[in-house]
Amino acid sequence: MGLLSKKDAKLVLDPLADNNPITIQVLGICSALAITAELKASLVMAFSVLFVLGAGNVVISLLRNVIPSKIRIIVQLVVVATLVIIVDQVLKAFAYELSKTLSVFVGLIITNCIIMGRFEAFALGNGPWKSFLDGIGNALGYGVILVIIGFFRELLGSGTLLGNAVLGDPIAKTGLYAYGYENNGFMIIPPAALIVVGIIIWVQRSRNPQLIEEA
Amino acid sequence: MLEHLELFFKSIFIDNMVFAVFLGMCSYLAVSKKVSTAVGLGAAVIFVLAVTVPMNWLLDQYVLQPGALAWLGEEFVDYDLSFLSFILFIATIATMVQLVEIVVEKFAPALYNSLGIFLPLIAVNCAILGGSLFMQAREIPSLALAFNYGVSSGIGWFLAIVAIAAIREKIRYSAVPAPLRGLGITFIITGLMGIGFQSFGGMLTGDNEPPLVEETVVEAAEFEAPITSDELNELTGLEAEETPDAEETIASIN
Numbered sequence: 001m002g003l004l005s006k007k008d009a010k011l012v013l014d015p016l017a018d019n020n021p022i023t024i025q026v027l028g029i030c031s032a033l034a035i036t037a038e039l040k041a042s043l044v045m046a047f048s049v050l051f052v053l054g055a056g057n058v059v060i061s062l063l064r065n066v067i068p069s070k071i072r073i074i075v076q077l078v079v080v081a082t083l084v085i086i087v088d089q090v091l092k093a094f095a096y097e098l099s100k101t102l103s104v105f106v107g108l109i110i111t112n113c114i115i116m117g118r119f120e121a122f123a124l125g126n127g128p129w130k131s132f133l134d135g136i137g138n139a140l141g142y143g144v145i146l147v148i149i150g151f152f153r154e155l156l157g158s159g160t161l162l163g164n165a166v167l168g169d170p171i172a173k174t175g176l177y178a179y180g181y182e183n184n185g186f187m188i189i190p191p192a193a194l195i196v197v198g199i200i201i202w203v204q205r206s207r208n209p210q211l212i213e214e215a
Numbered sequence: 216m217l218e219h220l221e222l223f224f225k226s227i228f229i230d231n232m233v234f235a236v237f238l239g240m241c242s243y244l245a246v247s248k249k250v251s252t253a254v255g256l257g258a259a260v261i262f263v264l265a266v267t268v269p270m271n272w273l274l275d276q277y278v279l280q281p282g283a284l285a286w287l288g289e290e291f292v293d294y295d296l297s298f299l300s301f302i303l304f305i306a307t308i309a310t311m312v313q314l315v316e317i318v319v320e321k322f323a324p325a326l327y328n329s330l331g332i333f334l335p336l337i338a339v340n341c342a343i344l345g346g347s348l349f350m351q352a353r354e355i356p357s358l359a360l361a362f363n364y365g366v367s368s369g370i371g372w373f374l375a376i377v378a379i380a381a382i383r384e385k386i387r388y389s390a391v392p393a394p395l396r397g398l399g400i401t402f403i404i405t406g407l408m409g410i411g412f413q414s415f416g417g418m419l420t421g422d423n424e425p426p427l428v429e430e431t432v433v434e435a436a437e438f439e440a441p442i443t444s445d446e447l448n449e450l451t452g453l454e455a456e457e458t459p460d461a462e463e464t465i466a467s468i469n
Contacts, residue, residue: 026398029240030341073338074309081302089298104348107301111341113241190235191409198395198402205394212393 011133015141021114022145023201028114031105033193042150046143052083057135060123076119084109149196157187226367233375234409239342253380261369263337264346267308268365271347304347312338
């Protein structure tokens with residue numbers, strides 16, 4: 001990373017693994033789980049959050065000296081809601097089918113705890129450039145987990161990736177299905193997302209024992 | 216009356232806020248270490264949902280929906296303000312939470328003390344905004360049903376957080392693998408509870424979900440499509456006496 005100083009790079013890279021917003025900070029679970037049955041929806045959700053968090057962090061950081069601390073929550077909510085409305089309208093205009101799949105979960109980006117959490121913890125105390133990097137980093141950390149969950153749920157549940165059949169055709173019995181492979185319908189139902197996240201946390205903490213919680 | 220009962224059970228068990236649509240997961244995971252605090256937060260969520268969902272229903276009906284402004288006069292009939300839903304809903308919720316906090320503090324200090332810090336936190340709980348957004352998406356037809364929806368969704372959330380808090384209190388005495396301790400095992404238990412709640416899905420299968428039935432029929436037909444030639448012989452053989460065309464198909468197959 002020649003462009004960024006070491007400190008700046010840390011802002012972007014830390015949330016990707018050791019300080020991941022989903023698996024370590026436990027923020028933003030709500031919208032993360034419901035839309036991950038397909039990889040495509042996960043990707044769109046990740047990009048929406050990337051936009052809202054990157055832009056929102058900059059706006060809040062620029063306004064941080066003018067916002068009275070008593071009403072900061074309302075100001076933050078208004079900023080997020082405005083950005084989310086932009087995302088929602090863009091999705092409705094250019095990807096209508098997808099916006100139907102995501103339904104209310106685009107709106108729920110407003111109450112995504114990652115966004116309020118980063119506003120409170122970072123943007124209110126740091127300059128716009130740093131806040132931007134922090135926003136991008138955290139949104140990427142969120143996106144990575146979303147894409148991992150979406151990848152496994154779609155691959156194991158429907159045998160497709162981004163809608164393309166990768167394991168063969170279950171009806172014509174080609175590819176893996178010729179050897180008796182079956183789709184795991186369990187991965188499509190909502191609770192499977194929780195179990196996949198649980199397993200991701202398990203793997204991550206086994207690799208990095210510092211993260212293990214005290215009993 | 217029946218629709219009220221149906222919506223009530225549906226929102227608590229089938230479309231449970233936590234297990235079916237993952238709303239309010241952040242506070243669900245963070246505040247479920249002790250049963251007593253879980254009860255406090257759960258009660259606060261029921262309360263706030265019961266107030267904000269009907270409020271937002273009124274907003275939706277008389278301000279936001281396409282043509283909702285007709286009561287202002289002829290020239291407002293064409294207005295469609297639905298793109299403002301998010302910002303108005305969240306503004307209502309934030310204001311209502313503040314208002315509820317002030318009122319409860321004044322008139323029911325005991326309740327206020329027991330709810331404590333949870334009330335202000337609720338403004339950013341996705342279960343609350345989600346309740347209003349689902350109310351809008353499902354086009355709940357009347358104010359009474361909206362109130363019912365708010366209360367019953369709240370009860371569903373309450374049940375979920377109290378149940379997981381009780382399990383987490385007990386699980387402290389179990390030998391959970393170290394990397395799963397705390398967050399990991401909570402996720403997996405919630406997943407298992409969610410699978411349990413899935414079984415409630417069979418409870419109400421009347422005519423309320425016709426599209427679902429159609430879909431399964433279509434799927435079934437697709438699955439039957441690849442029949443072997445022997446089965447085809449049998450099928451066409453059975454139909455041979457009834458349809459004259461079948462004789463030709465049999466001939467062509469043989």
